[in-house]
Amino acid sequence: MINKVNNPADKNAIVLEVKNLSYSYPGFSDPAVFDINFRLKSKTINMIIGPNGSGKSTLLKVILGILEGEKVITFFNQGKEISFNDAHIGYVPQKRNIDTTIPITVNEFLTLTQKSCKRCFSDAEAEIIDVLQKVNVVEYRYRKLGDLSGGQFQRVILARALLHNPKILILDEPEAGIDINAERFFYEVLQDLVGKEGVTALIATHEMEVVRQYADQVLCLNKTLICTGTAKEILTQKTFEKLYGVHTKPYDHVHIIHQHDHKGGHH
Amino acid sequence: MYTSFINMIIKEGIINSFIDLFSLAFIQRALIAGVIIAILAGIVGVMTLIRKVAFYGDAIAHSSLAGVAIGLFFGIYPLFTALIYSIIVALFLPAMRKTFSLSFDNILGILLPLSMGLGVLIFSFLPGYQPEMMSFLFGNILTIQLQEIYLIIGIFIVTIIILSKLINPILMTSLDEEYATLLGLNVKWLQRLYEVLLTIIIVAGVKLLGVILINALLIIPASSAKNLSNSMKMWLILSPIISVISVFGGIVSSVLLNTPPGATIAVFAGLIFLISQVISKLNLVKNS
Structure with missing residues (x-):
C-alpha cells in the first residue's frame, strides 16, 4: 500500500x-x-x-x-x-486512443482494467469509488465515456492509472x-x-x-x-x-x- | 415444398401453418444451427467493432473459399479444409504484414481477392460443382446436415468456455492494446486467440450466409446493438439477441417469400440496423 x-x-x-x-x-x-x-x-x-x-x-x-x-x-x-x-507505475497516455463511440461506462472501463490487471491490489468496488473520488469524477461513474468532457475524460484516464496504486x-x-x-x-x-x-x-x-x-x-x-x-x-x-x-x-x-x-x- | 406456403396460410390459418413449418426437420435444423451461430457472431462481432477491424472477417471468410475448394478437390470435408486454411491465413497475417511492410487494410485488400480467386479457380477444375460453389458463396442453411449441427454445438460450447474465462482480457486488449501491455497481459497471444475464434465462427457460418455474406452477421447486429446500448454489458447482451432475431426472422421470411435464406438474413439484419439508427437519432435511448 x-x-x-x-x-x-x-x-x-x-x-x-x-x-x-x-x-x-x-x-x-x-x-x-x-x-x-x-x-x-x-x-x-x-x-x-x-x-x-x-x-x-x-x-x-x-x-x-x-x-x-x-x-x-x-x-x-x-x-x-x-x-x-x-x-x-501508473500511465496516462498522450492521445485518447480509446474510441469514445464505444458504449462503455466509466465504471465498466475501470472494472475491466481491474480484472485484467495482475498488479492491482484488489478488485473491490470500493477501490473504483476511491480512485474516482481522488480525481473528482465519482458522480460520473455510470456515464458513458463518450459523454464526458475532455477534462473529465482525462481525469478518468488518471483514475485508471491510480488503480495500480502507483x-x-x-x-x-x-x-x-x-x-x-x-x-x-x-x-x-x-x-x-x-x-x-x-x-x-x-x-x-x-x-x-x-x-x-x-x-x-x-x-x-x-x-x-x-x-x-x-x-x-x-x-x-x-x-x-x-x-x-x-x-x-x-x-x-x-x-x-x-x-x-x-x-x-x-x- | 414451401413455395405454396402463402396458399397454406390461406387454407389452414397462420398458426397451423407455422406449426407445420416448424415441424419440418430441415427447418428445425436450419433454425437451431442459425441461432447458435448468431449468438456467437453477436458476441464476437462486438469485439470486432471495438478493434475496428470490420474488414478482417470479410477477408478471412473470402479466403476460406480457397479452403473449401481444396477440400472438394481432394475429397475431404470442405469446411474442415476451409477452417485449416483460414486459421493459417489468420495466424500468418501479422507476419505477412511485417514482411511486406504494408498496412493491415492493404494486406487484407490483397489477400481477399487472391484467396477468393484461387478458390474459384480450383472450382473451375471441378466440373459439376458450380451449384455447390453458389451455396458456399451465398450460403444455404436449409441444406445443413445433422452432423454439422453437432459440430456447431461443439464449437458453441468451446467458444463459450473460452470467452467465460477470457472475455475481460480480450476486451481490454481490444479496447486499449498499449494499456493491456502495461497491465502485463499477453497481448499477442490474446489477439491470436480472438482471430482463431473469429475464424472458427466464420467457417461455422459459411453454410448459413456463405463466404460473401457471413461478415454481415458479425458486423450488422453488433452495430445495431451499439446504437441502442448505454453500457458494455448492454451491448454484449443486445448484440447476440439482435443477431438471433436477424437469423430467425431471415430464415422464416426466406421460407415465406421463397427467397435465398442467406441473402434474406443479411437484408433482415440491415433493416434492424436502420431501425436502430432511427431510434438512436431520435434519441430514444436515454443517456444514463
Whole structure:
C-alpha cells in the first residue's frame, strides 16, 4: 500500500534512476532517443520539455516497457532496489486512443482494467469509488465515456492509472485537448496526489506555464537530455535557444504553442 | 415444398401453418444451427467493432473459399479444409504484414481477392460443382446436415468456455492494446486467440450466409446493438439477441417469400440496423 508516513528522510529519496537509455525504432538507423540519464526524487513533479519529435513519448514508453530499448532502469522504495512490478507505475497516455463511440461506462472501463490487471491490489468496488473520488469524477461513474468532457475524460484516464496504486505516475501531454480551466484542475488534482499519496510524477508537456507553476525538476529533451534543473533555471532565453532553436523566448514559445493548439483543432 | 406456403396460410390459418413449418426437420435444423451461430457472431462481432477491424472477417471468410475448394478437390470435408486454411491465413497475417511492410487494410485488400480467386479457380477444375460453389458463396442453411449441427454445438460450447474465462482480457486488449501491455497481459497471444475464434465462427457460418455474406452477421447486429446500448454489458447482451432475431426472422421470411435464406438474413439484419439508427437519432435511448 501507499506509504503515507511523512518521513523527512525519504523526502529526497530516489525512486527511479535511468542510465544510458537509448531507443531506435525498427528500420531506422538514427536513434529516437539516446544516452539518457536522470533520477527522480520521491514526491516530486518532474517535467520533460522539448520540441515535437524530440522523443518525449518514446522515452516514456521505454521506461514503461511498452517499447524495448537499451536501458538500465532501477526503481527504489525507501532506498531499497525493487522490481518493475513492485514499482507500480501508473500511465496516462498522450492521445485518447480509446474510441469514445464505444458504449462503455466509466465504471465498466475501470472494472475491466481491474480484472485484467495482475498488479492491482484488489478488485473491490470500493477501490473504483476511491480512485474516482481522488480525481473528482465519482458522480460520473455510470456515464458513458463518450459523454464526458475532455477534462473529465482525462481525469478518468488518471483514475485508471491510480488503480495500480502507483508510486510513480507517468503522463504524456495530459493537457492535450482540454481547455485551460480543465488543465488547471487536472494539475491541481495531480499536485494533491503527489502531496497526499506520496506519488512521484514524470510528465511530458508542451505547456510552459504548467512547467513554471508545478515542476520541481525540468528535463529538456531533444533526442538526448540537453539540460536538467528547476523551472527557474531552465525557463531562460539561453536554454530555450538551445532546445528550440534561436529567436524563441520562453514565453513566445507558450504563445506559439497556444496558437498552434487552437489551429490544430485540439479541444 | 414451401413455395405454396402463402396458399397454406390461406387454407389452414397462420398458426397451423407455422406449426407445420416448424415441424419440418430441415427447418428445425436450419433454425437451431442459425441461432447458435448468431449468438456467437453477436458476441464476437462486438469485439470486432471495438478493434475496428470490420474488414478482417470479410477477408478471412473470402479466403476460406480457397479452403473449401481444396477440400472438394481432394475429397475431404470442405469446411474442415476451409477452417485449416483460414486459421493459417489468420495466424500468418501479422507476419505477412511485417514482411511486406504494408498496412493491415492493404494486406487484407490483397489477400481477399487472391484467396477468393484461387478458390474459384480450383472450382473451375471441378466440373459439376458450380451449384455447390453458389451455396458456399451465398450460403444455404436449409441444406445443413445433422452432423454439422453437432459440430456447431461443439464449437458453441468451446467458444463459450473460452470467452467465460477470457472475455475481460480480450476486451481490454481490444479496447486499449498499449494499456493491456502495461497491465502485463499477453497481448499477442490474446489477439491470436480472438482471430482463431473469429475464424472458427466464420467457417461455422459459411453454410448459413456463405463466404460473401457471413461478415454481415458479425458486423450488422453488433452495430445495431451499439446504437441502442448505454453500457458494455448492454451491448454484449443486445448484440447476440439482435443477431438471433436477424437469423430467425431471415430464415422464416426466406421460407415465406421463397427467397435465398442467406441473402434474406443479411437484408433482415440491415433493416434492424436502420431501425436502430432511427431510434438512436431520435434519441430514444436515454443517456444514463
